[in-house]
Amino acid sequence: MEKVVGKLIYLYNIFQIMSTPTVIHDLQFLYSQVSFVLGIMVSFIYLSLSLCATIAAVFGANKGPLSKNTFVVRFGFIPGVIGSELSLHFVLLMSLITVICWKVNLFVYFIPRLGLFIMTVSSCFLIKTYFGGFKTAAPAKRVMDAFCGVPANQNFQKKPFSFSNILVSIRSFQQRTFQAVESFVMSFRKQKIHQHSSSTLGDPNPLSFGFWFKMLFFLPKLHFPNVQRIRDIPYGEHSLQAIDIYFHNTCPTSRPILVYVHGGGWRENSGTRANSGLPFIYQMANQKWIVFSIGYRLSPTHKFPTHIQDVKRAITWVRENAIHYGGDIDCMFIAGGSAGGHLATLASLTDGKDFEEFSKGAAAGNSQGVSQLPPQIDNLINQFNNEINSNSNNEQQNTANQAININMNSLKLVDNKPRKSYPPFRACISMYAVYDFTNRNNTFVVDFPAYLSWKNIMPAAYKEIPDLYGMCSPIDQIPSETSTQYFILHGDFDELVPMEESLYFIKRFKETVKNPNITWLEIPGGHHAFDAIYSPRTIYTVHAMYRYLNRVYRQHISDRLQQRKQRQLRERKNLLSLSASSLPTSANHHVISQQQQQQQSSQPNINQPIYQHQQQQLINYNLTNNTDNSLNGQGSIASIASSTSIAQPIPIEHIGK
Numbered sequence: 001m002e003k004v005v006g007k008l009i010y011l012y013n014i015f016q017i018m019s020t021p022t023v024i025h026d027l028q029f030l031y032s033q034v035s036f037v038l039g040i041m042v043s044f045i046y047l048s049l050s051l052c053a054t055i056a057a058v059f060g061a062n063k064g065p066l067s068k069n070t071f072v073v074r075f076g077f078i079p080g081v082i083g084s085e086l087s088l089h090f091v092l093l094m095s096l097i098t099v100i101c102w103k104v105n106l107f108v109y110f111i112p113r114l115g116l117f118i119m120t121v122s123s124c125f126l127i128k129t130y131f132g133g134f135k136t137a138a139p140a141k142r143v144m145d146a147f148c149g150v151p152a153n154q155n156f157q158k159k160p161f162s163f164s165n166i167l168v169s170i171r172s173f174q175q176r177t178f179q180a181v182e183s184f185v186m187s188f189r190k191q192k193i194h195q196h197s198s199s200t201l202g203d204p205n206p207l208s209f210g211f212w213f214k215m216l217f218f219l220p221k222l223h224f225p226n227v228q229r230i231r232d233i234p235y236g237e238h239s240l241q242a243i244d245i246y247f248h249n250t251c252p253t254s255r256p257i258l259v260y261v262h263g264g265g266w267r268e269n270s271g272t273r274a275n276s277g278l279p280f281i282y283q284m285a286n287q288k289w290i291v292f293s294i295g296y297r298l299s300p301t302h303k304f305p306t307h308i309q310d311v312k313r314a315i316t317w318v319r320e321n322a323i324h325y326g327g328d329i330d331c332m333f334i335a336g337g338s339a340g341g342h343l344a345t346l347a348s349l350t351d352g353k354d355f356e357e358f359s360k361g362a363a364a365g366n367s368q369g370v371s372q373l374p375p376q377i378d379n380l381i382n383q384f385n386n387e388i389n390s391n392s393n394n395e396q397q398n399t400a401n402q403a404i405n406i407n408m409n410s411l412k413l414v415d416n417k418p419r420k421s422y423p424p425f426r427a428c429i430s431m432y433a434v435y436d437f438t439n440r441n442n443t444f445v446v447d448f449p450a451y452l453s454w455k456n457i458m459p460a461a462y463k464e465i466p467d468l469y470g471m472c473s474p475i476d477q478i479p480s481e482t483s484t485q486y487f488i489l490h491g492d493f494d495e496l497v498p499m500e501e502s503l504y505f506i507k508r509f510k511e512t513v514k515n516p517n518i519t520w521l522e523i524p525g526g527h528h529a530f531d532a533i534y535s536p537r538t539i540y541t542v543h544a545m546y547r548y549l550n551r552v553y554r555q556h557i558s559d560r561l562q563q564r565k566q567r568q569l570r571e572r573k574n575l576l577s578l579s580a581s582s583l584p585t586s587a588n589h590h591v592i593s594q595q596q597q598q599q600q601s602s603q604p605n606i607n608q609p610i611y612q613h614q615q616q617q618l619i620n621y622n623l624t625n626n627t628d629n630s631l632n633g634q635g636s637i638a639s640i641a642s643s644t645s646i647a648q649p650i651p652i653e654h655i656g657k
Contacts, residue, residue, distance in 0.1 A: 039106055046101060047115035053094060053122035056083030060129040060527075062493040077496050080527035084133070084493070085535040087126035088215065094119055133536030134206065135524040140544040141203070143521045148551045201287060201546060204539050211539065218534040220282035226250070227285045235294075235317040241310055243317070244273055244293040245325060246285035256331040256553050257322055258284050259315060260293045261347075263338030263529065266307055266457050268298045277337055279534055280542050287546065290327040292318050296343070300456030304472050311343045312354065319422045330423045331556060333549055338497070338529060341433025345474040348428040348484050352421070427485040427552045429545055432497050432528055435505040436476075437469040438462065443500040475505050478512040486518040487548050489541065491526020519548065 060083020082090060098116065106112050144150075205211055214223055221227075230245040247255075260281055264271020273293040285291045296310035319329045336344035437458075439448040449462035449469060462469050470476045486509065490502040499522070510516045523530065523541060531538045 039109060040111070042101065042106060043109050043111035043115070046097065046106075046112050047118070049094060049097065050115040050118040050122065053090060053119055053126065055079055056087065056090065057122045057125040057129065058083070059495075060084040060087055061125060062495075062525075077528050080493065080495055081529060081532065083126060084129050084525060084527050085530055085533055085537065087130040088535075089218075091123045091126050094123065129525070131536065132525045133538075133540070136526070136537045136540040137204070139524065140521060140540045143519065144544050144547045144551075147519055147548060201543070201550075204543055206536070214534040214539060215536065220278045220534070224282045224286045227282050235314050236310065238297055240295045240297050241314070242273075242295050243314060244295075246281050246291040246293065247325065248285060248288045251288045251290070251326055253326040254328045255288055255290050255326050256333065256549075257318065257327040257329065258289050258291045258549070259318055259332065259334045259344075260291060261311055261334070261336035261340035261344045262293065262295065263336065263340040264298070265455075266299050266304075266339045267455060268301065270298075271339070275532070276340065277335075277531065279531060279538050280335070280545060283542050283546055284549070287550075289549075290322065290325055292322075294318075303456060303459045304468065307339075308343055308346055308472065309354075311347050315347060315351075330560075331553055332423065332425055333427050333429070333552070334425050335429035335431075335545070336433070337431035337531065338433060341430035342435065342474065344428055345430045345433060345435065345486075346472070346477060348425045348486075349474055349477045349479065349482070351424055351484070424482075425484045426556050427487065427549060429487045429489070429548065430502075431489045431531065432491060432494050432526075433474075433502070434497055435474045435501055437473045438466070441500070441504050443498045443504065445498075475508050478509055480512060481514055485552055487521070487545065488518065489521045489523060489545075491523040491528070491530055493525055494528045496528040 056079050059079035062080070098119065101107060101112055107116065210223070217223075226249050228247055228249050230247075232242045233245065234242050258281075260273075260277055262271055262273040262276035264276065273295045277293075281291050281293060292314075294311065294314035296314065297306050299307075315334075318327075319332070322329050322332075334344045334348050336342070434448075436443075437449060437452060449458075452458045452469075453461045458469065458472075459465065460468075488502050488506055490497075490499045492499050502520070506518055506520055509518050521541075521544060523537065526537060526541075531541055
């Protein structure tokens with residue numbers, strides 16, 4: 001008790017001392033000094049953020065000489081994305097910081113006022129650039145309507161001025177307004193309906209609540225709760241040789257497959273399958289597609305051609321195991337962005353071959369060659385083997401392995417074992433990808449082959465192994481015939497990979513392929529990796545890619561059903577010809593006339609009474625003549641008729657559901 005009383009007395013004495021006017025004045029002076037220093041620090045931080053907003057606005061709008069400068073082009077990727085796709089969120093963050101600074105009375109100083117002025121001007125340009133993403137809607141819809149066969153809208157023609165046209169315009173405006181209000185009110189119900197739809201998806205509606213909810217909260221997982229994800233399924237020994245599978249929790253079987261290859265400049269710590277292309281992946285999985293996001297070994301630890309070999313190995317794993325996850329390998333598609341777009345395009349162009357099989361004649365653009373490694377690589381292999389043989393020590397072997405830095409597994413020769421044949425890719429989507437490692441058209445503002453060797457992506461410089469650079473270039477691997485359709489997308493503000501790279505590939509593709517089926521979409525204001533998060537530009541681009549894949553998928557299913565129908569028709573004709581050979585002359589003449597009538601009709605109906613009467617007549621004829629032992633060694637007519645079932649054609653509106 002005495003100790004407690006002693007502490008209370010001690011605290012009271014301290015309070016008395018602190019309450020003196022001198023001490024209070026000193027504390028107030030110290031507080032003012034600390035506040036001034038903190039105010040100056042916060043002012044400079046606020047000014048720095050305002051300058052960052054200015055830089056983001058300049059790069060986002062692609063204004064000024066800095067966007068094409070060789071020194072800053074490598075750093076223009078991140079400011080460009082922030083200034084275009086994240087500009088709305090950046091402005092909201094700076095607005096919150098401005099309110100806090102105003103509450104603490106920080107704008108009495110000159111520096112915060114200067115930062116506020118810079119921030120206000122920059123915010124105007126950032127908002128303008130962000131909402132410029134709505135310009136993607138028109139070209140995306142125009143290109144997809146042309147691809148899907150939708151007739152062009154003729155309602156935009158200029159009409160003469162008259163009272164009746166004014167009334168029509170007012171009624172049309174009222175109708176569009178009512179539809180917009182109805183869409184906004186019913187947005188939640190529509191979202192639930194679309195979650196259970198696998199064949200159709202409405203156009204993005206900027207007046208709906210879900211559209212703006214995606215832009216404010218740009219993580220795809222929040223908007224597709226029914227999409228499930230299975231992580232890290234290995235297809236190889238390395239930790240990066242793994243696959244993530246995305247699917248709807250009510251997904252049926254025999255669904256189309258999408259293989260997605262992530263980007264990241266082929267290098268470590270740049271991009272992974274966990275953060276690349278998520279809006280597109282979740283959108284397709286929500287439409288009940290089975291999406292396989294594959295990983296591969298990266299540089300500088302692993303060099304080309306390890307990347308493409310891992311991608312091909314992962315594709316083989318998907319084809320062998322997709323049935324266990326409800327996938328149909330006959331409806332298989334591939335897509336990727338940046339480095340993933342390069343690998344996806346290269347894998348689809350050389351589908352069915354190992355990397356060494358199309359190595360011969362790569363520089364000449366021929367993908368039909370046989371495996372022959374360049375002499376430079378052979379010299380490196382011999383040098384590697386000599387150093388290994390000359391060093392019996394394990395440490396010396398590891399040193400020689402690191403010095404040569406060549407993956408021997410990626411250079412092994414092709415064996416002569418028989419290989420399974422799989423259906424080809426139905427379509428390939430490539431976004432802002434690199435198609436030429438040699439930079440023969442000088443599309444890059446930097447020396448791209450030197451960059452590949454400097455970043456240890458390629459095992460040696462271009463002058464030492466030019467054939468390997470040609471092998472890794474999709475523009476040199478275009479075959480003369482291919483059934484795979486291609487959809488190329490590229491932003492016109494891409495600082496990292498110029499849009500001309502895609503245009504040269506499309507030109508070469510049309511010149512090489514006999515019947516080219518390639519679609520081009522230019523993204524207005526699109527920077528590199530613009531589709532990483534949700535924005536107006538991303539929403540319209542993802543919807544265009546969905547429409548493209550859905551159209552190709554439905555067309556393939558329709559063709560497959562048509563082939564099945566024709567095969568069943570041929571089987572039925574064979575059955576009738578087989579039956580007619582055992583009838584007497586009059587009955588045989590009656591069967592032949594019936595066959596001629598069926599050939600004249602475009603869509604014969606097997607449920608017609610005349611056909612049923614004919615079949616019953618054949619059965620009765622065999623029963624009366626006791627010939628149900630055999631018919632040309634094929635069994636009785638009755639047994640053939642009972643064992644043969646002809647499937648009815650499936651309506652086109654049920655395709656894809």
